[in-house]
Amino acid sequence: LAKTTQPISMDSYEGQEVNITCSHNNIATNDYITWYQQFPSQGPRFIIQGYKTKVTNEVASLFIPADRKSSTLSLPRVSLSDTAVYYCLVGGQDSSYKLIFGSGTRLLVRP
């Protein structure tokens, strides 16, 4: 199973762009990369998913280099409500349908 490595924590200020990078050196050919956001006492919430290059939706962008050994979640102009834990997951048919969460990145957005 592809293991992911993320920074334990990050600090930012309101209005700034935040980039969280995830390392997944042994990603399999058919694996997708998915990011989730979790607030205290709630279940994780899907943010964005990609396979290669760049994906953008209404809340974030996901950058995946050609070798796919890492990915970067970009949150534009964060607000206080973006304070949460962000998880990077890698999985696909080659991972036998398991989706394994790492320890996540705790993002603190300050006023």
Place this chain on the structure above:
Amino acid sequence: DAGVTQSPTHLIKTRGQQVTLRCSPKSGHDTVSWYQQALGQGPQFIFQYYEEEERQRGNFPDRFSGHQFPNYSSELNVNALLLGDSALYLCASSRGTVEEKLFFGSGTQLSVL
């Protein structure tokens, strides 16, 4: 359209007891995964059910068992509860393939005294 619903929201048990947690998946979803999340940790994969069968299992003892019903709802059973089983238990639903995003419920907070 209801999302993933879990019951109960909170539960207090004593060591040695047995507990059953329930999950109803999002409409249109046929796959249910269960996760255990200890305080300050990421969710740990317990097992996944698809077509009423356990498709994959994480590193959890046999005290943890599950079931999926024909309507795709699922139960998680834990026998012989230990203090270390105290955690937030999360249910996630998806459609068949692992590429589909997971939708999580709000979880059941289990406290074992």
